[in-house]
Amino acid sequence: MPDAARPLILATNDDGVHAPGLRMLEAALAEVGDVWTIAPEGPQSAQSHSLTLHKPLRLKPRGERRWAASGTPTDCVFLAVNHLLPRPPDLVVSGINHGANIGSDVTYSGTVAAVLEAALMGLPGIAFSHLDHRAPDFTDGAAYATHIAREVLDRGLPDGVHLNVNFPAVAAGEAKGVKVTELGRRFYDNKIIVKEDPRGTPYYWIGGDGFHHDDIPGSDCNAVVDGWISVCALTCRPQAAGGTELLRGWGIER
Numbered sequence: 001m002p003d004a005a006r007p008l009i010l011a012t013n014d015d016g017v018h019a020p021g022l023r024m025l026e027a028a029l030a031e032v033g034d035v036w037t038i039a040p041e042g043p044q045s046a047q048s049h050s051l052t053l054h055k056p057l058r059l060k061p062r063g064e065r066r067w068a069a070s071g072t073p074t075d076c077v078f079l080a081v082n083h084l085l086p087r088p089p090d091l092v093v094s095g096i097n098h099g100a101n102i103g104s105d106v107t108y109s110g111t112v113a114a115v116l117e118a119a120l121m122g123l124p125g126i127a128f129s130h131l132d133h134r135a136p137d138f139t140d141g142a143a144y145a146t147h148i149a150r151e152v153l154d155r156g157l158p159d160g161v162h163l164n165v166n167f168p169a170v171a172a173g174e175a176k177g178v179k180v181t182e183l184g185r186r187f188y189d190n191k192i193i194v195k196e197d198p199r200g201t202p203y204y205w206i207g208g209d210g211f212h213h214d215d216i217p218g219s220d221c222n223a224v225v226d227g228w229i230s231v232c233a234l235t236c237r238p239q240a241a242g243g244t245e246l247l248r249g250w251g252i253e254r
Contacts, residue, residue: 007033007090007153010118012076013097014044014110017068021096021138025128028142029093032149034065036089038080040110041068045099049074049113059084073114081121091153092118092125096141099133100166102220103186103213106234115162119236124152125162131224132169139172144229160237166220166230178229184219187212 009029013022017039026035041060052071057079060068067084069076073094081088094114101109115125128145130136148165157163168175193205213221223230240246 008085008087009033009035009149010077010080010085010089010092011035011037012039012073012080012092012094012114014040014047014073014094014114015098016040016042016044017062017066019098021098021128021130021136021141024138024142025093025096025145028146029149031146032153033090036080036085037062037066038069038076038084039067040073040076041070044072044110046108047072047074047110047113048108049116051075051078073110074117077114077117077121081118081123088121089118089123091149092123093128093145093149094125095128095130095165096136096138096145096167097127097129098136099129100131100224101127101129101164102166102224102230102232103184105186106164106183112162112164112234115164116234116236119160119162122159124157126152126165127163128165128167130167130169136167136169137172138167140170140175140229141167144178148231157233160235162234162236164220164230164232164234166224166232168224168227168229170227174227175229176227178231179218179223181220181223181230181232182218183232183234184216184221185214186221 029035050072052075058070062068094111097111106112112127115127118125191207193207220230220232
């Protein structure tokens with residue numbers, strides 16, 4: 001039975017329920033509250049804020065207070081809050097992702113979309129990602145996740161705001177510190193790999209691992225590449241600042 005005196009923390013990710021980063025995050029946050037995990041049964045990277053509407057979803061137990069879902073990270077949060085959890089969570093966490101989610105990545109990321117869904121529900125959320133996507137050391141990330149989770153539980157977040165935390169690709173204990181950042185601009189080698197299947201029909205694979213970013217002081221990209229932990233506040237409201245005044249200035253209203 002859940003302990004009503006302890007915070008209820010919902011954990012998910014986009015790497016799948018068996019991902020090491022999720023396991024590290026669960027273990028760390030067990031010191032802070034009762035962790036319930038509902039995560040995709042397999043990888044769901046770059047699914048963004050997609051919700052499954054045209055086929056049924058299935059939940060499979062994967063341990064005490066742990067389930068694998070047949071859908072996206074957004075599905076997991078939706079299912080958990082509206083069906084599975086005994087009460088609304090005090091905090092939603094996502095990650096720790098294998099690979100950073102910085103700059104423009106946040107528009108594609110299933111990791112970040114999970115806490116975007118939380119923000120839309122009026123719940124505080126934190127996404128965690130690690131710059132090293134091949135063999136990340138999650139030790140410092142898990143420790144910092146405990147710290148920032150306590151801060152959010154104690155202080156709360158403004159309505160619609162969710163946090164995006166990224167860890168540098170350094171060994172345990174070698175992060176330079178923590179920087180509060182703004183979104184930078186990250187881009188990749190935009191390659192389309194063209195192959196043929198055994199029947200001679202072409203297929204296409206979106207490729208390109210090359211990572212580049214604009215040198216913007218104070219950005220999340222600069223921070224993690226330079227060895228800092230980046231903490232960036234995002235909002236679930238897509239309204240463009242100044243956009244309404246711009247359009248009215250065009251004189252298009254009738």
